Amino acid sequence: MKFNISKEWCLAAAELEEGTIIGAGDLARNSGPQEFAQLTEAPPDESRIAFGQFITLARRRRQLSVEALAEATEVDIGELLAIEQHDSHFAAEPRTVYQLANYFSVSRPRLMELAGLMRPKNSAVVQEAMKFAARSVSVAELTEQEKVVLEGLVTVLTEQNGR
């Protein structure tokens, strides 16, 4: 549907918004600190946790077991398990991250950043997105929602400036 809205109207009407948060929807809940405790606690080494969860999400998308992924990427299965269990004290080998990036067709530097092997440039956004993606993983198969989120994340990881 095409609309016809003048510039003058847009600018005049915009002033009605001053000082407010605009929203509508009956499922809004009374939110507060207790509700968002999960969201507002910054987990330690969140980047590595997010890295592990991205690998889990991407692996499940292809319906692979950890063994099958280890075989396909020629990566040590023990290392893959440590990554997916997001042992934040575990640092992945650069070669491992390289192999995984190639396998999932995502940017090697970006995945390196996420794995904590490279200093992040502008990756706070990527990390936050991974954190969110990880929260939505709860069933064996990906839901439609998870697929959309994963596709979005892969898009970001593969966009041109990420090489």
Place this chain on the structure above:
Amino acid sequence: MKKTMTLNLTDAEMQVLEELSAKKDLSKTALLRQALRLYQMVEVRLEKGDKLFFEDDKTKEKAEVMMLS
């Protein structure tokens, strides 16, 4: 992209359509569109396994199950 359809209605059907349109302050076309949208919504819910009830406003009893599928 709009598609056009010709609709043949009985006298009784046309009368109901006209009465409802007047009551709902809608054109006959708008009313039929609403009917189609609602029909689809009901279908989708029924396919999921949900049931469609009428609730008696006074007693709050679920009075009747609509079986449209």
Place this chain on the structure above:
Amino acid sequence: MTATVTPIFLKNVASGQAINAELLDAVEQQQLIDWVMHWLPVRDKYLHALKTAQAPAAAWPQSAHWNWVSKVVQIQGLLAHRALCVVCENVTQGMMRIDVAGKRCRIASQKGLDLVYVDYLEIAPWNWEGPYFDPPRYRGVGTVLLRAAIETSLAEGFKGRIGLHSLPQSTIFYERCGLTNCGPDPASQWKLPYFEMTPENTQAFLGKGTRQ
């Protein structure tokens, strides 16, 4: 499916200048990507800030837990629901989901008549205005989306009637726009205030768009 684009304008709050933007009559994958990649990190930053400042409950945005992916997936293929969004500088600035068939008016003067009900409306967190947040980037996203709901209502033959449940922080805005505040809705789980627009007030909103 590709969305129809309507050119609109927003106000850049910092510069006071008008900026080109687009109103789209669909929410597509790019919007959901923007929601994950751009909205959520800022939202989380603000939630941190609210917690650190021990802000009162009233300051916490009531829509902060919403999942737009599920809201959009729910309505795929349904005639009765539509989603719209505003995009500026290639980033989604606000999204809205509406129901054109499932709800009816409640105000006595129009009781039982069809309306466009706003299922959900949310603007990107960097456009929120309040003492705990950075100054908003753009103003005008909400009014454009509200207008889109009203124009949809007009196109459907509902004479501009719309209805919505307002977030507690948004009631002043809807009152300024000329919607009638029907008070807390006892049927709403959280007793949110229900607002409705009459055809008379529709004309005022469309014609002036200025503070009453």
